[in-house]
Amino acid sequence: MTKVTYIEFNGTEHSVDVADGLSVMEGAVRYTIPGIEGDCGGAGACATCHVYVEEGWLEKLDPMDELERDMLDFAFDVQPNSRLSCQIKVEPSLDGLVVKTPARQY
Template identity: 55%
Template structure:
């Protein structure tokens, strides 16, 4: 069971366990992680589940689709490690991943 760490914009760490196969967004919502709004419910249509993945984990999150990149282009404070958490599937390989949530979504 992978363990994930979410760090919010105030620096608060929340470590949660997850089943593989869920998205980071689903895990965040199930665990009441603040700053993950996910208005579209994981359909890659709104960019309100934007996160920053720690650089050493980015290569393990899979490629960014053209649609995801388009949505990120309209997001606030996009960084090289930005991802939409609805598009990152939790796998055993992501055990220990650290993601940060921005203070503003959309």
């Protein structure tokens, strides 16, 4: 299990243990974290799991592929640290990962 902290747009924090191998989006859905919808179920086809990765963590993630980059064009208020949480696989090296949700998903 890997500790992931989700911070809602209003500042409410949720620190949960997510099973390794799941995506950050799957962890959010499993624990009903507000602000991450994941309408496509993690297929990278909707951008409703958009998050901002906290400083210091972005370089620890696998690089963004072209599909994810294209889907972020449909997300609200994209920033340089934006990622789709369905594309971030949880693993022990990400223990302590912090992501924030945008004001809205679309």
